[in-house]
Amino acid sequence: MNPLKKLAGQTAVYGFPTIVGRLLNYFLVPLYTYILPPSEYGVVTELYAYVAFLMVILTYGMETTFFRFSKKENIANSVYNTSVISLLISSLGFICIVWFFSSSISTAIGYANHTEYIIWFAWILGLDALSAVPFARLRELNKARRFAILKSVNISLQIGFNLFFIVLCPWLDRNFGNSFVGNILHWFYNPFIGVGYIFISNLIASAITLLLLVPEIMDIKLNFDKQLWKQMLKYALPIMVWGMAGIVNETFDRILLKHLVTEAEHPMVQLGIYGACYKVAILMTLFIQTFKFAAEPFFFSQANRTDARQIYANVMKYFIIICAFIFLGVMMYIDIIINFVGPKYRVGAPVIPILLMANLCLGVFYNLSIWYKINDKTMYGAYISVFGAIVTLILNFWLVPIMGYMGAAWATLICYFSIMLISFILGQKHYYIKYDLKKIGLFTGLALLLYFISIWLNVENLPVKLSINTAFILFYLAVVVYIEKEVFRKILKKSND
Numbered sequence: 266m267n268p269l270k271k272l273a274g275q276t277a278v279y280g281f282p283t284i285v286g287r288l289l290n291y292f293l294v295p296l297y298t299y300i301l302p303p304s305e306y307g308v309v310t311e312l313y314a315y316v317a318f319l320m321v322i323l324t325y326g327m328e329t330t331f332f333r334f335s336k337k338e339n340i341a342n343s344v345y346n347t348s349v350i351s352l353l354i355s356s357l358g359f360i361c362i363v364w365f366f367s368s369s370i371s372t373a374i375g376y377a378n379h380t381e382y383i384i385w386f387a388w389i390l391g392l393d394a395l396s397a398v399p400f401a402r403l404r405e406l407n408k409a410r411r412f413a414i415l416k417s418v419n420i421s422l423q424i425g426f427n428l429f430f431i432v433l434c435p436w437l438d439r440n441f442g443n444s445f446v447g448n449i450l451h452w453f454y455n456p457f458i459g460v461g462y463i464f465i466s467n468l469i470a471s472a473i474t475l476l477l478l479v480p481e482i483m484d485i486k487l488n489f490d491k492q493l494w495k496q497m498l499k500y501a502l503p504i505m506v507w508g509m510a511g512i513v514n515e516t517f518d519r520i521l522l523k524h525l526v527t528e529a530e531h532p533m534v535q536l537g538i539y540g541a542c543y544k545v546a547i548l549m550t551l552f553i554q555t556f557k558f559a560a561e562p563f564f565f566s567q568a569n570r571t572d573a574r575q576i577y578a579n580v581m582k583y584f585i586i587i588c589a590f591i592f593l594g595v596m597m598y599i600d601i602i603i604n605f606v607g608p609k610y611r612v613g614a615p616v617i618p619i620l621l622m623a624n625l626c627l628g629v630f631y632n633l634s635i636w637y638k639i640n641d642k643t644m645y646g647a648y649i650s651v652f653g654a655i656v657t658l659i660l661n662f663w664l665v666p667i668m669g670y671m672g673a674a675w676a677t678l679i680c681y682f683s684i685m686l687i688s689f690i691l692g693q694k695h696y697y698i699k700y701d702l703k704k705i706g707l708f709t710g711l712a713l714l715l716y717f718i719s720i721w722l723n724v725e726n727l728p729v730k731l732s733i734n735t736a737f738i739l740f741y742l743a744v745v746v747y748i749e750k751e752v753f754r755k756i757l758k759k760s761n762d
Contacts, residue, residue: 294544297463303536306537309460310537314516314517316389317512318520319390325504327348328401330500331345331398333565334500342486355394359394360390385465396475403481426465508650510647511654519539521665525661535669538670541607542616542670545603545606546624575699586708589709594738597731597738616670616674626682626685627681633689637696649688650684652687653680656684660680
């Protein structure tokens with residue numbers, strides 16, 4: 266099978282439950298932003314930023330390491346056993362430590378009255394970390410159907426319990442609070458928990474998902490290979506450092522924002538607005554996330570082919586074509602898409618194009634990272650990501666006090682562009698790939714040009730504006746098809762054959 270066609274198929278297979286599930290999950294954002302004030306949604310934004318950072322530490326690169334080591338002959342089962350046992354021990358240890366120090370931790374991050382949040386998140390993180398390698402094994406064994414079902418169940422449970430606790434239970438409490446129904450309701454529902462039910466819903470979903478993964482977990486044998494584990498850690502720890510630095514780049518703006526904005530500017534309100542508008546970049550984020558699911562095992566599987574570098578170059582070109590199209594699509598219809606969030610949050614709309622381009626740069630960086638992963642030079646990834654983290658921290662401390670959440674958005678874009686550029690330069694030195702830079706520049710530049718023309722036209726009549734912008738999108742697609750017509754002709758020919 267054509268390798269690009271295979272990657273597209275894998276992206277679709279693994280991406281479908283992720284896209285559908287996350288789309289449904291993202292539909293909770295309107296629920297939150299239409300019901301919760303920005304200050305309360307700021308709590309959700311901040312705590313999940315901590316979760317993203319800690320999740321990298323708790324998985325410590327074992328997912329990528331599992332893919333790499335399971336390709337070696339005759340040790341696949343041992344790699345799986347060792348990975349799962351390692352994560353089991355570390356996850357249980359983490360839960361115990363956080364539970365013991367929960368009061369101190371909650372005070373330190375500004376939630377002294379909500380120690381329960383810390384305990385709930387300790388369990389969420391521990392359960393999700395333990396699930397990481399079993400999910401990776403399903404991908405490695407091409408058990409796409411089971412992978413898709415379990416991912417869909419996880420997200421469906423989160424959505425279902427959110428709707429139950431955030432919408433149904435408050436409605437029942439308001440209308441039947443003093444009745445028999447109300448008495449039953451109060452056995453398991455406390456209105457004072459409020460936003461905490463978002464976290465409880467996550468915890469329930471994570472616990473049930475892990476239970477559904479019991480067949481994969483029970484498949485291990487208790488033969489922990491200490492020597493293999495040391496080799497895996499040597500490969501994995503730079504990935505963890507890279508991941509930690511990457512998460513600093515991705516989420517620390519939301520952790521720092523409330524500390525860098527003055528009380529007069531309502532930091533939790535700004536954090537809530539920024540977090541909600543960050544979600545509007547949903548399509549770009551979803552595409553990159555689903556691409557990553559399929560790309561990592563795909564890149565490793567193609568590494569020994571004689572035409573591997575050409576495959577990687579083609580993947581990059583089509584990846585950017587799609588990302589530029591997503592950027593254009595979101596910004597051409599932003600007047601409609603912005604209704605995704607509540608009216609109080611829409612003031613943050615100017616961050617959306619900045620964050621979309623930032624995520625495009627991040628996606629390119631993920632593509633470029635193949636050179637140090639397949640050459641076992643993961644330390645380079647750590648160096649690049651640490652540099653990016655330093656840039657993120659410096660720019661946030663500089664720009665956020667001046668510009669608020671707009672400063673955080675610009676810091677994100679500058680950071681991702683910097684690490685993308687550095688990774689490209691180093692990659693061309695250590696693992697040269699002849700990327701089609703002319704076409705990449707053309708497609709990206711065309712999308713940006715059409716966007717700026719739309720801004721310059723400043724059409725106020727919405728139907729007219731949408732008609733013009735639709736024409737811009739069709740023009741972009743026509744240019745892509747014209748320039749890539751030979752490729753499309755070959756694909757159609759093979760499909761007909």
